[in-house]
Amino acid sequence: MPRITPLIHVIAAGAAAWAVSAAVHADGAVSRGALLAAMCDTCHGPGGSGSKSIPALNDLDADEIVETMKAFQEGEEDATIMDRHAKGYSEEELKAMAAHYAKSAK
Amino acid sequence: MAMKKYDRREFIKLVGAAGAVSATGLLWGGNVFAGASGKVVVVGAGFGGATCANYLKRWSPDIDVTVIERDTQFITCPFSNEVIGGDLEIDAITHSYEGLKGRGVKIVHDEVTGLDTAAKKVSLKGGDSVAYDMLVLSPGISFKWGAVKNDKEATSKAMPHAWQAGEQTLMLRDQLRAMKDGGTVIIVPPPKPFRCPPGPYERASLIAHYLKVNKPKSKILIVDSNESHSKQAAFQEGWKALYGYGPDGMIEWVKGTEGGQVESVDIANMSVTSAFGETYKGDVINLIPHQHANNLVHEAGLTNSDGWCDVNQGTFESKKAKDVFVLGDACVAGAMPKSGHSAASQAKNCAAVIVSRMAGSEPPAPTYANTCYSLIAPSYGISVAAVYQLKEEGITNVSGGVSPLEQDDRFRSKEAKYARAWYKSITADMFG
Numbered sequence: 267m268p269r270i271t272p273l274i275h276v277i278a279a280g281a282a283a284w285a286v287s288a289a290v291h292a293d294g295a296v297s298r299g300a301l302l303a304a305m306c307d308t309c310h311g312p313g314g315s316g317s318k319s320i321p322a323l324n325d326l327d328a329d330e331i332v333e334t335m336k337a338f339q340e341g342e343e344d345a346t347i348m349d350r351h352a353k354g355y356s357e358e359e360l361k362a363m364a365a366h367y368a369k370s371a372k
Numbered sequence: 373m374a375m376k377k378y379d380r381r382e383f384i385k386l387v388g389a390a391g392a393v394s395a396t397g398l399l400w401g402g403n404v405f406a407g408a409s410g411k412v413v414v415v416g417a418g419f420g421g422a423t424c425a426n427y428l429k430r431w432s433p434d435i436d437v438t439v440i441e442r443d444t445q446f447i448t449c450p451f452s453n454e455v456i457g458g459d460l461e462i463d464a465i466t467h468s469y470e471g472l473k474g475r476g477v478k479i480v481h482d483e484v485t486g487l488d489t490a491a492k493k494v495s496l497k498g499g500d501s502v503a504y505d506m507l508v509l510s511p512g513i514s515f516k517w518g519a520v521k522n523d524k525e526a527t528s529k530a531m532p533h534a535w536q537a538g539e540q541t542l543m544l545r546d547q548l549r550a551m552k553d554g555g556t557v558i559i560v561p562p563p564k565p566f567r568c569p570p571g572p573y574e575r576a577s578l579i580a581h582y583l584k585v586n587k588p589k590s591k592i593l594i595v596d597s598n599e600s601h602s603k604q605a606a607f608q609e610g611w612k613a614l615y616g617y618g619p620d621g622m623i624e625w626v627k628g629t630e631g632g633q634v635e636s637v638d639i640a641n642m643s644v645t646s647a648f649g650e651t652y653k654g655d656v657i658n659l660i661p662h663q664h665a666n667n668l669v670h671e672a673g674l675t676n677s678d679g680w681c682d683v684n685q686g687t688f689e690s691k692k693a694k695d696v697f698v699l700g701d702a703c704v705a706g707a708m709p710k711s712g713h714s715a716a717s718q719a720k721n722c723a724a725v726i727v728s729r730m731a732g733s734e735p736p737a738p739t740y741a742n743t744c745y746s747l748i749a750p751s752y753g754i755s756v757a758a759v760y761q762l763k764e765e766g767i768t769n770v771s772g773g774v775s776p777l778e779q780d781d782r783f784r785s786k787e788a789k790y791a792r793a794w795y796k797s798i799t800a801d802m803f804g
Contacts (some may be wrong), residue, residue: 293732
């Protein structure tokens with residue numbers, strides 16, 4: 267592992283605090299959007315950052331995520347696996363996960 | 373001692389939510405949000421435990437998280453079949469715990485010798501005892517030695533199970549390398565439920581891939597206790613296309629009622645015998661033992677009569693002990709299969725419950741997903757996926773299924789690529 271400079275520590279700490287505030291409500295509860303997005307992150311990378319051929323989600327607009335997921339549900343978007351996943355979520359859930367990515371985007 | 377902020381739950385009952393909010397303001401004056409604190413001990417740092425520890429820290433850096441893990445590195449079962457087939461080195465599936473330490477998780481490399489859920493402490497082989505407010509157990513499986521006659525721990529030297537990755541993985545690989553062309557490889561899957569339902573069939577595929585190139589006159593016989601298996605139609609389609617399937621092909625599958633129920637094994641003869649008396653001789657035998665939840669949770673009295681842990685499927689809290697959560701292969705999780713992805717999904721729900729509870733708040737409604745890729749060849753992938761919801765009867769499948777049949781090479785190659793991307797992602801999510 268390369269040695270990390272103190273400056274990067276400071277930036278990393280700032281980013282971590284922001285990620286926490288986007289995931290956790292004022293009362294300390296984890297938000298439903300954060301939990302839903304965490305399901306996506308298992309394949310799409312920590313924080314939706316993307317992983318090889320699996321695309322990033324954290325740089326998409328909330329509307330784009332919702333619209334694409336709806337297109338997967340309707341079979342209007344080419345898919346290998348996302349059609350099977352998309353059909354499991356309600357519109358409200360799609361909006362919550364999309365809002366989480368929008369909120370935690372840098 | 374850390375203040376138990378989850379006492380606030382009691383407070384809410386007394387004064388109502390509005391009063392509690394203003395009291396919170398007084399208690400945590402300058403804080404932007406009410407962070408949770410408390411001590412969580414996680415036993416086992418595989419897909420369930422490592423993911424849970426990581427997300428506890430991501431969502432609530434003030435929670436004190438200690439992971440107890442016997443091994444100093446983690447070798448994944450996912451992709452271990454590619455190591456057995458010789459396409460991947462074991463280093464590629466070996467992970468260190470440094471990333472978790474970097475998140476502020478304390479890692480203690482020791483073995484748990486006892487759980488005292490009344491006194492809320494865990495005792496370790498090294499002599500220490502560790503106290504907890506909340507305990508997360510993700511210990512995986514143990515083998516039911518003796519469920520197949522003559523199958524004891526020593527048998528796994530002659531007939532490796534390779535169902536816990538590491539030395540066993542390499543042993544099976546090396547036996548295949550040493551086998552003569554024209555030899556027979558026998559794979560014996562255990563009866564359901566077991567860790568990684570498609571695993572034995574992916575293994576058959578990747579061994580076939582190795583044999584096709586290196587020892588093309590050889591044969592693989594899957595002698596199966598079960599009547600059906602995971603992704604069955606998709607596997608069989610792939611086997612037909614790539615290796616030949618059936619009595620004249622490279623891969624043959626014998627199901628339970630057709631002589632597949634292995635009742636005993638004989639190391640001296642290198643053979644397995646079914647309940648109906650058929651004996652199959654192999655040059656290499658991969659005997660995967662019958663399974664139950666890890667002995668640790670069994671000895672702690674947390675298992676049911678089938679040997680697995682019943683939990684509240686919304687929170688993963690044990691039905692037998694308060695403030696004790698059981699994740700992954702060891703627990704009964706409704707429709708979810710015993711996969712690494714399932715364990716990670718459960719771990720995130722459990723972390724959300726613990727973080728929210730420790731802050732004295734209500735956790736979000738649960739949500740679960742599973743994605744499980746199998747390789748039939750290095751560039752031929754298939755998958756099963758599902759999204760689940762918590763219903764009255766437990767965790768219930770609401771969408772998903774297996775990859776469609778009759779797809780072109782590009783579709784299969786995309787799924788193989790996604791399988792590798794999935795692996796990179798889920799391990800980064802655990803250890804990064």
